[in-house]
Amino acid sequence: MIKIEDLSVYYKWKDQEIMALDRLSIDIKSGEIYTFIGPSGCGKSTLLYVLSGIKKEYEGRVSINGRDIDPKAQRIGLILQNYGLVPWKTVYQNAMLGRKIKKEPTVMDEYSRYIFQRLGIDDLLHRYPKELSGGQQQRVAIARAFLLKPDLLLMDEPFSALDAITREEIQELFLNIWKEHQVTTVFITHSVDEALYLGSNIVVLSPAPGRVLGNIKNPCFMMDNLRSRDEYQLMSNQLRNSIKH
Ligand SMILES: Nc1ncnc2c1ncn2[C@@H]1O[C@H](COP(=O)(O)OP(=O)(O)OP(=O)(O)O)[C@@H](O)[C@H]1O
Numbered sequence: 001m002i003k004i005e006d007l008s009v010y011y012k013w014k015d016q017e018i019m020a021l022d023r024l025s026i027d028i029k030s031g032e033i034y035t036f037i038g039p040s041g042c043g044k045s046t047l048l049y050v051l052s053g054i055k056k057e058y059e060g061r062v063s064i065n066g067r068d069i070d071p072k073a074q075r076i077g078l079i080l081q082n083y084g085l086v087p088w089k090t091v092y093q094n095a096m097l098g099r100k101i102k103k104e105p106t107v108m109d110e111y112s113r114y115i116f117q118r119l120g121i122d123d124l125l126h127r128y129p130k131e132l133s134g135g136q137q138q139r140v141a142i143a144r145a146f147l148l149k150p151d152l153l154l155m156d157e158p159f160s161a162l163d164a165i166t167r168e169e170i171q172e173l174f175l176n177i178w179k180e181h182q183v184t185t186v187f188i189t190h191s192v193d194e195a196l197y198l199g200s201n202i203v204v205l206s207p208a209p210g211r212v213l214g215n216i217k218n219p220c221f222m223m224d225n226l227r228s229r230d231e232y233q234l235m236s237n238q239l240r241n242s243i244k245h
């Protein structure tokens with residue numbers, strides 16, 4: 001379980017202090033997918049920086065399975081909003097970076113071949129990030145996170161740069177992988193539709209500075225023909241309204 005208690009984060013900008021998160025508290029249960037939704041600037045990326053160990057200055061308490069966050073000791077797969085690829089490494093090297101840091105084999109194996117192929121980047125492995133489109137870079141970041149087989153997967157709008165068809169394919173790939181490994185996932189999204197499709201739980205954040213407005217168990221999770229269900233329309237309207245206010 002990830003336990004977040006009274007998490008407040010401030011940024012210093014010139015001589016001002018900007019509050020990005022305001023005493024945010026939530027328990028994230030192991031093996032579940034929590035989709036976080038909230039307006040632009042409410043602190044969603046900031047929350048992910050804290051959970052991944054990138055941002056260490058904060059008030060409050062955050063623990064993973066009762067221990068402090070330690071990316072060296074924990075297997076944390078991270079997909080940043082700006083992809084976070086290393087410019088001087090190839091697609092293949094970028095995708096294997098998580099394994100390399102963990103001092104694990106980085107040779108092509110069956111799983112990596114499968115992931116590259118499903119993400120449609122198997123022809124791009126020798127290119128450098130600057131030779132890729134935004135959506136291709138995003139898919140490399142996704143490959144890197146999946147190849148690590150993480151215990152905790154943190155994703156910041158991971159599918160935002162993809163066209164609609166590719167997005168649907170990769171959403172499905174993600175759900176398939178999740179069904180197999182039940183990896184605890186924190187998934188940031190702008191999209192109500194995505195939050196309902198992918199989240200076993202949906203967390204609504206307030207406008208900046210972010211607090212938890214609602215934490216709902218998603219009744220639509222893994223439903224067949226989701227979008228044609230009454231529950232879906234109801235939840236969708238409720239979520240849209242709660243984000244507006
Ligand atoms: N390095 C920084 N210096 C100063 N202010 C910052 C910095 N990074 C973020 N902020 C501010 O902190 C707040 C939260 O930013 P954050 O990026 O976490 O929001 P977000 O919810 O991820 O937004 P978006 O949906 O647009 O990605 C914003 O008001 C932002 O302007």
Ligand SMILES: [Mg+2]
Nearest residue numbers: 044045046081
């Ligand atoms: Mg963000």
